[in-house]
Amino acid sequence: xxxxNKVIDHYNNPRNVGSMDKNRAEVGTGLVGAPECGDVxxxxxxxNPATNVxxxxxxxxxxxxxxxxxxxLATEWVKGKTIDEALAIKNTEIVKELSxxxxxxxxxxxxxxxxxxxxxxxxxxxSTPVAVAEAKV
Amino acid sequence: MATEVTTxxxxxxxxxxxxxxxxxxxxxxxATTPVDPRVLEEMLPYFTxxxxxxxxxxHSFGWAGExxxxxxxxxxxxxxxxxxxxxxxxxxATESDNxxxxxxxxxxxxxxxxxxTAVTEHxxxxxxxxxxEKYGYRVxxxxxxxxxxxxxxxxxxxxxxxxxxxxIMAANNEIGVVQPIAEIGKLCHEKGVIFHSDATQAVGxxxxxxxxxxxxLLSISAHKMYGPKGVGALYVRRKSPRVQISPIxxxxxxxxxxxxxxxxVPGIAGLGKACALCYEEMPQExxxxxxxxxxxxxxxxxxxxxxxxxxxxxxRLPQNLNISFAYVEGESLLMxxxxxxxxxxxxxxxxxxxxxxxxxxLGTGDDLAHSSxxxxxxxxxxxxxxxxVADRVVETVQRLRELSPLYEMAKEGIDLKSVKWAxx
Numbered sequence: 001x002x003x004x005n006k007v008i009d010h011y012n013n014p015r016n017v018g019s020m021d022k023n024r025a026e027v028g029t030g031l032v033g034a035p036e037c038g039d040v041x042x043x044x045x046x047x048n049p050a051t052n053v054x055x056x057x058x059x060x061x062x063x064x065x066x067x068x069x070x071x072x073l074a075t076e077w078v079k080g081k082t083i084d085e086a087l088a089i090k091n092t093e094i095v096k097e098l099s100x101x102x103x104x105x106x107x108x109x110x111x112x113x114x115x116x117x118x119x120x121x122x123x124x125x126x127s128t129p130v131a132v133a134e135a136k137v
Numbered sequence: 138m139a140t141e142v143t144t145x146x147x148x149x150x151x152x153x154x155x156x157x158x159x160x161x162x163x164x165x166x167x168a169t170t171p172v173d174p175r176v177l178e179e180m181l182p183y184f185t186x187x188x189x190x191x192x193x194x195x196h197s198f199g200w201a202g203e204x205x206x207x208x209x210x211x212x213x214x215x216x217x218x219x220x221x222x223x224x225x226x227x228x229x230a231t232e233s234d235n236x237x238x239x240x241x242x243x244x245x246x247x248x249x250x251x252x253x254t255a256v257t258e259h260x261x262x263x264x265x266x267x268x269x270e271k272y273g274y275r276v277x278x279x280x281x282x283x284x285x286x287x288x289x290x291x292x293x294x295x296x297x298x299x300x301x302x303x304x305i306m307a308a309n310n311e312i313g314v315v316q317p318i319a320e321i322g323k324l325c326h327e328k329g330v331i332f333h334s335d336a337t338q339a340v341g342x343x344x345x346x347x348x349x350x351x352x353x354l355l356s357i358s359a360h361k362m363y364g365p366k367g368v369g370a371l372y373v374r375r376k377s378p379r380v381q382i383s384p385i386x387x388x389x390x391x392x393x394x395x396x397x398x399x400x401x402v403p404g405i406a407g408l409g410k411a412c413a414l415c416y417e418e419m420p421q422e423x424x425x426x427x428x429x430x431x432x433x434x435x436x437x438x439x440x441x442x443x444x445x446x447x448x449x450x451x452x453r454l455p456q457n458l459n460i461s462f463a464y465v466e467g468e469s470l471l472m473x474x475x476x477x478x479x480x481x482x483x484x485x486x487x488x489x490x491x492x493x494x495x496x497x498x499l500g501t502g503d504d505l506a507h508s509s510x511x512x513x514x515x516x517x518x519x520x521x522x523x524x525x526v527a528d529r530v531v532e533t534v535q536r537l538r539e540l541s542p543l544y545e546m547a548k549e550g551i552d553l554k555s556v557k558w559a560x561x
Contacts, residue, residue, distance in 0.1 A: 034558035035504035
């Protein structure tokens with residue numbers, strides 16, 4: 001299978017790789033996928049509580065090049081967005097941006113799930129309702 | 138054709154070199170091998186000057202074709218300890234497997250309807266058996282042990298009075314594990330059961346002797362031993378016991394009625410030459426191959442932790458190494474070593490999106506099956522290539538582990554098996 005140039009670029013130069021302290025109140029952590037399925041994504045966001053703006057995002061991914069690229073792209077896209085704006089990101093936009101073939105669509109779904117899971121975790125810490133985060137699961 | 142070959146060679150010559158190593162490096166010789174130039178040389182006249190149909194009995198064009206075919210038959214027979222009349226030419230090992238299994242099933246239907254095989258067989262055997270199940274045959278799929286070997290006691294227990302055929306591969310295409318075929322054949326003969334072996338990966342790499350190893354039917358492929366694609370053979374025993382098979386392709390009655398169709402003379406000449414070269418060079422070549430394979434293994438394993446070899450090291454083809462790199466997904470690893478051609482048991486690289494059924498049969502967890510890489514060394518690999526490949530693998534695994542949440546969790550002391558994963 002050949003990869004799109006954007007997938008190759010994210011694979012070779014992944015953006016925002018790393019980890020933040022998951023115990024901090026302003027950090028939300030999403031861990032989605034399973035090792036048996038060949039994909040696990042951890043996506044973390046740091047949110048400004050005053051503005052609800054995502055000021056930083058980090059990821060680590062176990063998975064194929066498309067999974068790595070999808071999560072790398074997701075961190076780029078959520079940075080600077082408000083929580084509500086980040087929740088509006090759709091997997092289909094990731095598919096389009098990275099030109100993912102049909103067999104790799106699940107990578108984009110997982111990235112969308114990771115964003116929602118991270119936001120859900122953050123919201124839980126702020127003691128706000130978590131309905132949105134549960135919606136996809 | 139010639140133009141394409143030149144283009145590819147030029148392309149390779151034009152690519153970057155690294156420490157005297159020409160890139161990309163081919164190390165996927167279980168998938169296919171390049172044609173040895175000496176094999177190609179043998180084949181070429183049969184495309185042009187000596188193009189005759191081997192079945193044309195009344196002119197010199199036909200005789201030249203027939204002579205080439207008979208020379209090839211002798212060379213193949215010599216490599217496996219058979220006689221020339223026991224060699225049937227086919228389009229490849231998949232056809233040979235089909236012909237052997239379906240041919241015995243039909244011929245011995247009145248004797249019984251039970252076939253025994255193993256779960257780690259190639260799909261050419263497994264899917265053929267599955268089709269026969271639709272027609273009322275009963276198939277036992279033997280499990281394998283953790284090292285990939287069939288348990289002879291399991292086999293003994295599985296044979297009953299309706300068993301007509303046991304089909305167990307000589308060497309596995311993914312993990313290179315070599316089955317105890319001589320013992321399996323002995324057991325079959327004691328019970329009066331026909332023994333077929335898919336020896337696609339074994340012939341030309343390890344010694345095969347149909348008499349000593351009690352083989353009745355043996356599938357052979359040319360393109361796994363530096364011959365051309367699209368040609369293979371089936372050995373069919375003629376004496377003690379005489380094995381008969383029904384054809385699956387009807388027509389002009391070629392190959393003594395067992396396989397009709399005009400013979401692929403250039404391909405067959407190539408297969409014959411490939412066998413002659415393997416016969417001559419196998420003793421030295423297998424030593425060189427296992428030396429390079431062990432060098433590859435040691436260089437990788439001394440630089441990385443949590444690396445697991447899949448299948449027995451002791452009972453293994455000299456050319457094969459199959460390793461799982463924990464916490465790294467196979468396809469992403471292949472992407473990182475894109476100037477090296479190897480393959481992975483990861484679901485992402487398979488048509489079915491399932492991880493390797495062979496590795497699963499060994500009891501390898503799905504997570505490690507996703508992390509597996511198969512290295513297939515071949516005649517044209519060099520030690521410098523082995524070192525380059527090992528180093529690229531090590532640096533890529535290290536990079537991807539830095540990217541892996543699983544590696545991070547494992548280093549934090551989290552037992553990944555105890556995590557409740559939120560799958561999609």
